[in-house]
Amino acid sequence: MTVAVDDDLWSAIGDPTRRRMLDLLLADGGGTATTLSDRLPVTRQAVAKHLGVLDRVGLVHVTPAGREMRYRVDDAQLARAAAQLAEVGSTWDARLRRIKRIAEAVQRTRER
Amino acid sequence: MTVAVDDDLWSAIGDPTRRRMLDLLLADGGGTATTLSDRLPVTRQAVAKHLGVLDRVGLVHVTPAGREMRYRVDDAQLARAAAQLAEVGSTWDARLRRIKRIAEAVQRTRER
DNA sequence: GGTTATGTGCAACCAAACATTGCAGAAGGA
DNA sequence: TCCTTCTGCAATGTTTGGTTGCACATAACC
Numbered sequence: 001m002t003v004a005v006d007d008d009l010w011s012a013i014g015d016p017t018r019r020r021m022l023d024l025l026l027a028d029g030g031g032t033a034t035t036l037s038d039r040l041p042v043t044r045q046a047v048a049k050h051l052g053v054l055d056r057v058g059l060v061h062v063t064p065a066g067r068e069m070r071y072r073v074d075d076a077q078l079a080r081a082a083a084q085l086a087e088v089g090s091t092w093d094a095r096l097r098r099i100k101r102i103a104e105a106v107q108r109t110r111e112r
Numbered sequence: 113m114t115v116a117v118d119d120d121l122w123s124a125i126g127d128p129t130r131r132r133m134l135d136l137l138l139a140d141g142g143g144t145a146t147t148l149s150d151r152l153p154v155t156r157q158a159v160a161k162h163l164g165v166l167d168r169v170g171l172v173h174v175t176p177a178g179r180e181m182r183y184r185v186d187d188a189q190l191a192r193a194a195a196q197l198a199e200v201g202s203t204w205d206a207r208l209r210r211i212k213r214i215a216e217a218v219q220r221t222r223e224r
Numbered sequence: 225g226g227t228t229a230t231g232t233g234c235a236a237c238c239a240a241a242c243a244t245t246g247c248a249g250a251a252g253g254a
Numbered sequence: 255t256c257c258t259t260c261t262g263c264a265a266t267g268t269t270t271g272g273t274t275g276c277a278c279a280t281a282a283c284c
Contacts, residue, residue, distance in 0.1 A: 005128075005131075007128050010126075010128065011126070011128065014122075014123070014126035014127075015126075015270095015271080016119050016122065016123070017271080017272095019117075019200070022204075026204070026207045026208075026211070027207075029211075032231075032232090033231080033232075034230085034231060034232085042271085042272065042273090043272070043273065043274085044231085044232085045233090045234095045272080045273075045274085046271065046272050046273075048232080048233080049270090049271075049272085050271085066231095066280070066281075067230080067231055067232075067279065067280040067281065068230090068231055068232080068280090069231085069232070075208050075211070075212070078204055078208060079204075079205065079208055081201075081204070082200075082201040082202070082204040082205050082208075083201070084201075085197040085198065085200055085201035086197070086198055086201040086202065088131070088194075088197055089193075089194040089195070089196075089197035089198040089201070090194070090198070092134075092138070092190055092191075092193070092194040093191065093194050095138045095139075096138075096187050096190060096191055096194075099138075099141075099187070100187070127241095127242080129242085129243095144260075144261090145260085145261080146259085146260060146261085154242085154243065154244090155243070155244065155245085156260090156261090157243080157244075157245085157262090157263095158242070158243050158244075160261080160262080161241095161242075161243085162242090178251065178252075178260095179250065179251040179252070179259080179260055179261070180251090180259090180260060180261080181260085181261070
């Protein structure tokens, strides 16, 4: 009974820098490798590689606009990612609660 | 308004293998590097290193039992991790909903 | 039009992290 | 005791996140 997660999608959002990039793209409604790198502690080239990763898993889309490449978040795919996070989190919570419940039951049995 | 997450904790649960290890430890109520590697597509040594990572961030604890090292999940710390996952997920959801609401408002304005 | 500035992409190189193989030591079971 | 099994350490390979350096294209300015 393992949680079904898309490993590619998960590892894409697993990187801290990429998570912050998604935050920035959401906040500003889009951006380029250059504008993002201005607000991040990494170089433009590193950002460009991350954008490539995000693009491959469909979390962002590119639109050439003159000499710049404009990136924007794919709403549906990010929603999928958010759902996976919530699912894993709640699965763990459920298991922890079940374990706790069993432990308490054992405790009550011992007390008798 | 960035989401506050513990990067060490996040990167610990960010690795797919470590996530599956936590799942297995939860399901079986504990285990050793050897028992885990039997049910994972990696070697015992790789599992041992991952257990070291999980131990350093407090997600698991070790108990020497004879010649074997028994690991079990730390309930409180895993609950913290689950909460962080849920928080990031719900933050993204909220932002997506807000953007969608604004887009719809613009749409209504245009229609008039 | 020509020059300068800005945005992009490619290649080489570095460092850290994930994973492997190989070996040696310690603890149970026959 | 002998053999199995579980563990830990060291050397090595491979992937990934990050950097620097350079070349090229497009836009802006004179």
